[in-house]
Amino acid sequence: MNASSGKNNPKQSLTIADRLVGDDHPCFIIAEVGNNHNGDFDRAIALVDAAVAAGADCAKFQMRKLDEVYRASSLSGKDDDLAVEYTLDLLRRFELTTEQQRRVAAYCASKNIQYLCTPWDASSVATLETFGVQAYKVASADLTNLPLLAKLAATGKALIVSTGMSTSDEIRAAAKFLDDRSAPYVLLHCQSTYPAALHNIHLRFMETLREIHPLVGYSGHERGIAVSIGAVAMGAVLIERHITLDREMEGPDHAASLEPEEFKALVSGIREVEAARGKKLAERALSQGELINRENLAKSLVAARDIPAGTVVAESDIAVKSPGQGLSPLKMPALIGRPLNRAMAKDDYFFQSDLDNGAATARRYRFDRPWGVPVRYHDTERFLEICQPDIIEFHLSYSDMERDPAAYLSGTYDLGFVVHAPELFAGSKLMDLATPDEVLRRYSLEQTQAVIDITRGLKKFFPKTKRPPIVANIGGFTMDEPLSPERKAECYRIFAASLKELDMDGVELIPQTMAPFPWHFGGQRHQNIFIFPEESAAFCAKHDLRMCVDISHTKLAANHFGFDFGEGLAQLGPHTAHLHFGDAKGLDGEGLQIGEGEIDFDAIGAVLRKHAPGASFIPEIWQGHKNMGEGFWTALERLEGRI
Known part of the structure; x- marks a missing residue:
């Protein structure tokens, strides 16, 4: 040649x-x-x-x-x-x-x-x-x-x-x-x-x-x-x-x-x-961090006024406002002239389902393990009206910690509950119970204790839950590079010391398995602890802890570090109290819709049925709560019969 x-x-x-x-x-x-x-x-x-x-x-x-x-x-x-x-x-x-x-x-x-x-x-x-x-x-x-x-x-x-x-x-x-x-x-x-x-x-x-x-x-x-x-x-x-x-x-x-x-x-x-x-791309792919920032900063199509069901949408019915959690403004021409199949209040988001044949809806799902959905205080009653879960998982924000649950909940509920502690607290402080920074650790202890107290207070609404689990991202992250083995061991030691300082009477703190590159404020850091299954299982055995195993996080860790995903889940199984299910892709594509990543849910279902048969779960789909939980219902449909 x-x-x-x-x-x-x-x-x-x-x-x-x-x-x-x-x-x-x-x-x-x-x-x-x-x-x-x-x-x-x-x-x-x-x-x-x-x-x-x-x-x-x-x-x-x-x-x-x-x-x-x-x-x-x-x-x-x-x-x-x-x-x-x-x-x-x-x-x-x-x-x-x-x-x-x-x-x-x-x-x-x-x-x-x-x-x-x-x-x-x-x-x-x-x-x-x-x-x-x-x-x-x-x-x-x-x-x-x-x-x-x-x-x-x-x-x-x-x-x-x-x-x-x-x-x-x-x-x-x-x-x-x-x-x-x-x-x-x-x-x-x-x-x-x-x-x-x-x-x-x-x-x-x-x-x-x-x-x-x-x-x-x-x-x-x-x-x-x-x-x-x-x-x-x-x-x-x-x-x-x-x-x-x-x-x-x-x-x-x-x-x-x-x-x-x-x-x-x-x-x-x-x-x-x-x-x-990277590689030459036919199309620009948005990173998970960009998607987070897009949701927070971009614009959406929203209702400019209260709109009755059946209305043919006119341009005057539409406004463009932040945040970017609804239909993209680029879809405005497609939306105009379409009949609306639901009633909307002013400032409600338009969604892709308003252009399609409607959103996925909830039903009574059947699983061999307790299942539920993640909720905030304000949408608990709405979700319970449309589905019949075994449990609900309250995802607390630092603002929720100042709210009275009784303003949103009434009477008692015949189901279990889990609490997910905030990762971010007021003043842009990230929870870190494993940090050598004693000022930040003490602040994290105070805030975690407040979450524990809130959880104990919620028990009156859910009398069948005797020892509610609190899912927590423990911390142990760094900004620029991963820690050496010696410094990582020190993080575990500090967390063990933090556990002894918390009054956990009547509740259970369950650390969550983490991804290697967690998203904080729309940017990435390095995670150092509760990544490797063998390491996490050993810590739980030593300190009599159980864990929340986030399937998506653990898959990303397996992708990055090269350990066997199924074997890792088997190691974690005996220490698993609760599961978060989402798909995953690459090194940082977390919380994807089931079937849109790399996880074989039939295979991991077999592993979990053997090693963690009684663990409860929720679908942890990024932005799954939008449009009345459309992402959650899709995930549950796809998980049914597999896990």
Whole structure:
């Protein structure tokens, strides 16, 4: 295939050892040691260790037989200029022996990092083939060295080809030469000056290289890490940067190298950019956080006046107001002229069901375990009029904590109840009974005790519930990064201490299983405790606690951390008092409608029937309460007979 037809090249990825390199795979990161060991074997080992600690995929070295690479007269110093003489002096002093290179390769294998090498001559290729090297780097200086390219292509190994110091025509010629030999390779954009000036780098030349060959990376010699990270954002599938223990050391590459902590920051930055870059989307997908903010901040179509059922909706019947919990204003043209199948009060939301054939409605559902719905004080009576649950779960806000339940409830109810403690309290304070911040912990204790007292007060309305559970998000979150195992253990210890300070007579506090990236104020944080089933089960056994297992949260944790979802639910089962059912997708798509995520509810139903047969449940569907609980009724329809 002609190299210029790269867009049609079927080789969209290649393999280096067990790592796939290409657009849909993590960027392959090379820590280029080169000769920065300055001929010292122990320093070479230290640089491998630094590459491992930084998270690089490989540590790369160089090998050359000087009598093959240079003319005899150059080696004798007779007729070359001072620059060549200086370079040869450094190479003679800073080379590792073949045996030392072999030992470095073995050390890399013991540290689970790839050893790669740049051979500068055919003899070095032959030597490296005895090492079992998985790929070869072609230095910019050898892009036009067709005999060496042929030797390397004949190995069948992946080639990483730098294009510094070469013209576009030379790059095209070399690419065609490799394509004609069916060699797997990556082209690296490179500015071969040490360090390279920013105005000479021209990262967008990667776009031109991609027209020549589909796999393109970047070999950087600039100061800092921003440009290399930017190259990944622009699609580089491989990044190569020099690593050194000290930029002040003698040698030509040290000044353009990164010291260990800088290299670590580079790897971290690349992984962050990859996570943010994602994949090309046919449509823009809203994150769960955006949906939350959209509900709070956007606009809806609402009734401009009281509207009787059967009214043909006119433009004058519609107003656009926040929050965004109803029909989008974009749907106004479709709404005008339609007969309304229900009566609406002024400021009531219009919903999608006003355009369709009506909303899902409640009925008496049949489950082998107690079931219910989440309610607020103000909609309890309305929900109980249209369904007959076994339990209800009061979701308290911090404002509800100041309200008198007797203003909304009357008499007694022949059903059980659960209380869900607020996650957010007044003053934008998040509940955290596991924080080392003693001021916040004491505030959380006070507020939790108030929830306990409210729960005890609710028992008079629900006399059949002797020890009502209180679902609580315990806390233990961090803003910027997850906690170390030691600090996480400290969170559990602090929570255990908090439990002893609460008066829980007549109630039961049940921590909720958490997702790895909880949404707070429409943004994400890192959750650290009550994520791993084995860990949560052990804590419950030690402290005689039961839990609320949020199926959606636990699925997201399984997705992120890679544990077996069904096995995790089995571990949690004996400690499960109550369940929240919602679907889940990816790493943070929580509370989705049943059937709109990744969970196999038939499979988990079998697990829960065996390990948590008596646990009650509610559907925990995001915004399921809207339109008189339409989302809850849909979820219950889809769960019936499965859990």
